[in-house]
Amino acid sequence: MNPSVIYALMAAILFGASTPFAKLLVGEVSPILLAGLLYLGSGIGLSLTRLIRDLGWKPSGLMPPEWPWLIGGIVFGGVLAPVLLLIGLTVTSGSIASLLLNLEAVLTALIAWIVFRENADRRVVLGMVAIVAGGIVLSWPSGEVSSSNWLGPMAIASACFCWAIDNNLTRKVSAADALFIAAGKGLIAGTVNCGLALSLDATAPSTVILLKTLTLGLVGYGISLTLFVLALRGLGTARTGAYFSTAPFIGAAVALVLLNEATSPAFWLASGLMGLGVLLHLAEHHLHEHTHSELEHSHRHVHDVHHQHSHEVDWDSGKPHAHFHLHTEISHKHPHYPDIHHRHDHR
Known part of the structure; x- marks a missing residue:
């Protein structure tokens, strides 16, 4: 198996598994502060890891023309998207929000294919459709859904669009040090979101909860993002996004054990669809004469x-x-x- 595929799936596993653990912390920390601390834990942990790995500070490997791509990714994915998501969640039911979050994989692929002209053959497109269909089945409301106004869904869809832009912009700098990219995103996004939360009079958590949150951020956000960047380097944006969109299924599977939730026919149908999508991607064989500039x-x-x-x-x-x-x-x-x-x- 291509190592980049393993990176993408491991990124999805870590991020997906972190969601049920984050749910356990929601009652302990305000949502905006929780988002900020998760990012901050990622940035601090990865920065220390990079300093230890390199025995000090070393250049990032970014060329001057690449910095705007990284800064743009941080602004869209690290700052704007989380705020838009939180705005949307305040006036949108959880079931609708979960359904809308599947837009990220679709928008990521569409931007990659249309704007950045990334190749996609029939097998890749069908794999993407199967994975997204699994995500929709997994998050489809099983009962009556509370109504919400247009602001909430639009805000969540806008957050997905920002993350899709972030994924495509990050691909442009994925040749650089993945630890530097992920650490930079975590530090900046975490600082901004924590500052926003404190300005809204959020209450600081206890030391124990703070350490748990920072650790979860390092694993579920930091290490996951580092692996995601490595996958972007080897697979491109659309394929990495497709593998990563299995994260909701992984989160649901972990929740079955961690939160003792019951399974449903929808869970097993979603599992089959996502498994089919991954297999279609693994079976891809792209071969032709090409020129490297x-x-x-x-x-x-x-x-x-x-x-x-x-x-x-x-x-x-x-x-x-x-x-x-x-x-x-x-x-x-x-x-x-x-x-x-x-x-x-x-x-």
Whole structure:
């Protein structure tokens, strides 16, 4: 199995599993402050991890033209989306909100396919449809749904749109250090949301609840986002978004054990649809003659068919390493995904 697929599924598992645990904290911390602390735990934990890994501060690997993409992703996905979601949740029922959140995967794929011209063959599209259908079945209201005005659903749909933009913008910088990207998002988004919550007179949680929240944020948001960035690097936006959209199913499965919730026919139908979608994606085989334009960037790599450059000092070319390197133009044919080296157009 492609390692990037594993990254995407692990990101979904961690994020999906964090949702039931977050539900246990909702009664202890106000929603806005809870969102801020989860992001802050992610940013602080990943920043410390990066400093320990690198034995100090090291450059991010971002090129100057890439910074606007990262900043845009943080603004849309880390700041605007959570606020819009919380606004929507105040006037929208939980069942409708859960249903609307499935829009993120659809909007992510549509932006990737239409705006950024990412390739999608029939199998990938069918896999996306199956996964999203599973999410809809899983969150479909089983009883009478309370009415809500247009503001709530529009706010939640807007949050999904912001996250979809974030996913596509983050893909543009996914070759850089994934820890730096995820840590930066967590620190900025967490600071903004915590500041907003405190300005609204939110009550600070106890030390025990604070530590639990920060830890949950590190695992469910930080490590998950780091894996998501690695998946973007190797799979592209639409495919990563499709795998990640299995998170609601994973969250529901964890809730069965953690919260002792009962299963339903809808749960098993959703499981089958999502499983079918993942299998369709795993069975993808994309092969054609393509040309790589000249490209210079930095990321962790080995000297494979796409990395045939020399070093000024002796280096074990079989070991992963990171540095700025130049890809000269090359044309060849092999199976590939729309990863950081295969962002060519398809006619």
